[in-house]
Structures are given as C-alpha cells and as structure tokens.
Amino acid sequence: MPVQGSCHCGNVRIELPAPPTWVADCNCSLCRRTAWRTAYYPPSDVGITGETVAYVWGDQMIGIHRCPVCGCGTHWQTLGTDFGKMGINARLLDDFEESLVEVRKFDNLA
Ligand SMILES: [Zn+2]
Incomplete structure (x- = not known):
C-alpha cells in the first residue's frame, strides 16, 4: 500500500509504493547530528514534489536534500553514479513508528 x-x-x-520494513540508524558524521532514519528505494519508485536544497560534502557522491522553508531533511540522491537506490528520511512518513520496524545500525563512523 x-x-x-x-x-x-x-x-x-514524498510518495512511496510501500512503507519501509527496515530503516538505517547510521552513526556517520552527518547522521549522528541529523538523526535520520533512512529507508532505501529505487529512484523510479519515489515521488518527491516541492523545492529542496542539497548539501554536498566529502567525496561529493550524493546530495543530502532538505526543505528550504522548514529545514527538515527529506532524502538523499546520487549526483551521478547510479547506486540503484536513494535514501528517504523515514521520519517524515505518515504513521512512521520506529519501534514497529527493524532498525539496522550502520557503522560508518569516520
Ligand atoms: Zn518544509
């Protein structure tokens, strides 16, 4: 659904074909500050409307998008290389409840 x-x-x-069954809790230098819970989808499955601005750092592989009005982090997407997926901040999804999905700890501390 x-x-x-x-x-x-x-x-x-944001519109997705189905709610995430698991999300990532990542400890990289950005995620530990923003507290995203990231769900992954093929870009062709994701509908996003509205203007966003992107933050790019490090190896410049992805843009981390946020709303320029309220500041909420919305999604990340590749800047060129095809990863076959993009990341959605599951905290923005209707009825998202972290305790009801599997939370996978990603150890990207660097
Ligand atoms: Zn907003």
Missing part, C-alpha cells in the same frame, strides 16, 4: 509523507511545513511531499 502506498505511503506518503511530508516535511513539517508541507512544501516537500
């Missing part, structure tokens, strides 16, 4: 989500102000809306 499709699931939808949005940033706090509603500028950015």
